[in-house]
Amino acid sequence: MSATDTPTVSRHMERLAAEGIDVVRVTYPDLIGTERARDVLLDHLPSAVEHGLAFCRAVYHTSPQGDTVAVPGGLDAGLPDIRVVPDLGTLTALPWEPGVATCLGDVTDPATGQPAPESPRDLLRTVLDRCAEHGLRPVVGPELEYFLCDADPAAARGWRRYSDADGVVYTAGLRADPDNHLLRTLRLLAAMDIGVSSGNHEYDGAQFEINLTHSDAMDAADRAFRFKSAVKELARREGRLATFMAKPFNEAGGSGFHLHLSCLDADGDNVFADPAAPHGLSATARHAMAGILAHAPALTALANPTVNSYKRFGPDTLAPWLIDWGLDNRSAMLRVPPERGPASRFELRLGDASANPYLLVAGTVAAALLGVLAGEEPPAPLEGYGYDAARSPVLPMSLTAALDALEADTALTGLLGKDFTASYVAYKRDEVARFHRHVTDWEFTEYAYHL
Numbered sequence: 368m369s370a371t372d373t374p375t376v377s378r379h380m381e382r383l384a385a386e387g388i389d390v391v392r393v394t395y396p397d398l399i400g401t402e403r404a405r406d407v408l409l410d411h412l413p414s415a416v417e418h419g420l421a422f423c424r425a426v427y428h429t430s431p432q433g434d435t436v437a438v439p440g441g442l443d444a445g446l447p448d449i450r451v452v453p454d455l456g457t458l459t460a461l462p463w464e465p466g467v468a469t470c471l472g473d474v475t476d477p478a479t480g481q482p483a484p485e486s487p488r489d490l491l492r493t494v495l496d497r498c499a500e501h502g503l504r505p506v507v508g509p510e511l512e513y514f515l516c517d518a519d520p521a522a523a524r525g526w527r528r529y530s531d532a533d534g535v536v537y538t539a540g541l542r543a544d545p546d547n548h549l550l551r552t553l554r555l556l557a558a559m560d561i562g563v564s565s566g567n568h569e570y571d572g573a574q575f576e577i578n579l580t581h582s583d584a585m586d587a588a589d590r591a592f593r594f595k596s597a598v599k600e601l602a603r604r605e606g607r608l609a610t611f612m613a614k615p616f617n618e619a620g621g622s623g624f625h626l627h628l629s630c631l632d633a634d635g636d637n638v639f640a641d642p643a644a645p646h647g648l649s650a651t652a653r654h655a656m657a658g659i660l661a662h663a664p665a666l667t668a669l670a671n672p673t674v675n676s677y678k679r680f681g682p683d684t685l686a687p688w689l690i691d692w693g694l695d696n697r698s699a700m701l702r703v704p705p706e707r708g709p710a711s712r713f714e715l716r717l718g719d720a721s722a723n724p725y726l727l728v729a730g731t732v733a734a735a736l737l738g739v740l741a742g743e744e745p746p747a748p749l750e751g752y753g754y755d756a757a758r759s760p761v762l763p764m765s766l767t768a769a770l771d772a773l774e775a776d777t778a779l780t781g782l783l784g785k786d787f788t789a790s791y792v793a794y795k796r797d798e799v800a801r802f803h804r805h806v807t808d809w810e811f812t813e814y815a816y817h818l
Contacts, residue, residue: 376413379455383409383468388460392469393420393453394596396487398427398794399672400723402596412453419450420472427485428794436797438790440484450477457589462558463601471589484786487725491588494729494782498736503638505732508581508627509591512720513598514573514615515548516608526608528616532572543572552601553577559597561590571619581627584728591724613676613719621679621686622720626731629712630655640711646694647707656692656701656713657745658738659731663690663700663717665776667762668769669730670718672795674802677765679719682754687716689759691749698753733782767799
C-alpha cells in the first residue's frame with residue numbers, strides 16, 4: 368500500500384481505535400508454515416504500511432530448533448532482509464487478546480521489489496495466476512486434525528495426551544472432552560471469523576478435527592494458516608500443547624490435512640460437473656485427477672513434509688500410502704465424494720496436519736493444472752478396500768525419497784519455481800541429515816543393554 372492510500376489506513380486506524388485496539392500483529396508463514404510475526408503499536412501502523420517491516424530473510428531457513436540452515440540467499444549472502452507489508456484487507460480482532468488485531472503480511476525482497484522466493488503465500492499466488500490464464504478458479508475446503516496434550520513432568524516427553532478415552536470417534540461433549548476444549552475453541556475461532564464451521568473428536572480421545580468452510584484457494588489457505596496458529600495459541604493460554612505433528616504418539620494414529628478441491632469458470636460454474644460424463648465428472652475433473660495422480664510422488668514432499676510424516680503411512684491407517692482414486696472411498700488417496708452438480712469435487716487425503724497450507728494448496732493445484740493441460744485420463748477407480756500394493760503404485764515412504772521425487776518432477780517444479788524448489792529441498796535435506804545424526808530413544812532401548 369503506497370502513501371496515496373493514507374486515507375484508507377486512517378479509516379482502519381479509526382475503526383480499530385473505536386474497538387479498543389492499540390496493537391496490530393502482522394504475521395506471515397515461514398517455509399514450514401509456522402507463524403512469524405511482529406506486534407506494531409497502532410500509531411506506527413502507517414509507517415509499517417508505507418515502509419514495511421524488516422525481517423532477516425534467513426527466517427525462512429531457520430529450523431524448529433533455532434539453527435540457521437545454509438540455504439542459498441541466507442548465510443552465503445550475509446543474512447539480507449526481507450520486507451513485510453501489512454495486508455490490511457486481512458485485519459481481524461483476536462477474541463482472546465483484548466486490544467490486539469492481527470493481519471497477514473506480504474513479503475518482498477527490498478533489493479528487487481519482487482516477492483521473496485521462499486514466500487509460501489506468493490508461491491500460491493503465482494500458481495493461481497497460472498490457473499487464471501486458463502480460465503480456472505480453484506476452490507478449496509480444508510480439513511485439519513490435531514492432538515491436544517497436557518503438561519506432565521513425569522512423562523518422558525513432558526506431555527501426555529489430554530484424554531485416554533477409546534471409541535470416541537465422531538463424538539462431541541464431555542465423554543472424551545472433560546474440559547470442553549472443543550466447544551470453547553469453536554466459539555473463540557468463530558469470533559475470529561476465519562470460516563470455522565464444525566468440530567468433533569477423532570479416533571483418539573486426545574485428537575480433534577475442526578472443519579473450515581470452502582472458499583477461493585488463497586482465502587482457504589490464509590484461513591487454514593490462521594486456524595493452525597490460533598489453535599496452538601489457545602492451547603498455550605491454558606498451559607497445554609496443541610500439535611499438528613503428523614504422528615506424535617506410537618500408540619495412536621496420525622493427524623491428516625485433507626483438501627477438498629473444485630474449480631469454477633469465469634461465470635462461477637463448477638467445471639468439474641458434467642451429468643452426462645462418466646461418474647458425473649467432467650473431462651476437466653478427470654484430467655485434474657490424472658494430474659494429481661501423476662505428480663503424487665513429488666507432491667508428497669509438500670503434503671508430508673517431515674521425517675515424522677512417513678510414520679503415519681501404512682495399511683489400515685486411513686492415511687493413503689498408495690497412488691489411487693476412488694468413488695466415495697476413504698481408503699483411496701484421492702476420494703470423490705458422492706455429491707455432484709455444483710458440489711462436484713474431489714478430496715485429496717494425502718496431506719498430514721504438519722503441511723504448510725500454502726504449499727499443500729499450491730502443489731495440489733499445480734498438479735491438477737498440469738493434468739488439465741496434459742489432457743490425460745485417470746485409471747479405473749479403486750474398488751473395495753485399498754492398501755494393496757499389488758493394485759496401485761506406492762508413494763515415497765520417506766522424506767528423502769519424496770524430495771528426490773520432487774526434484775525429478777521438472778514439470779511440477781517448473782510451476783513452483785526453481786528458486787523456491789532449491790530453497791525448500793536444501794532446507795528439508797538438512798532436516799533429514801540432522802535426524803540421521805540424532806540418537807533416538809528407540810535405538811537406546813533396542814541396543815544399549817544387549818550390545
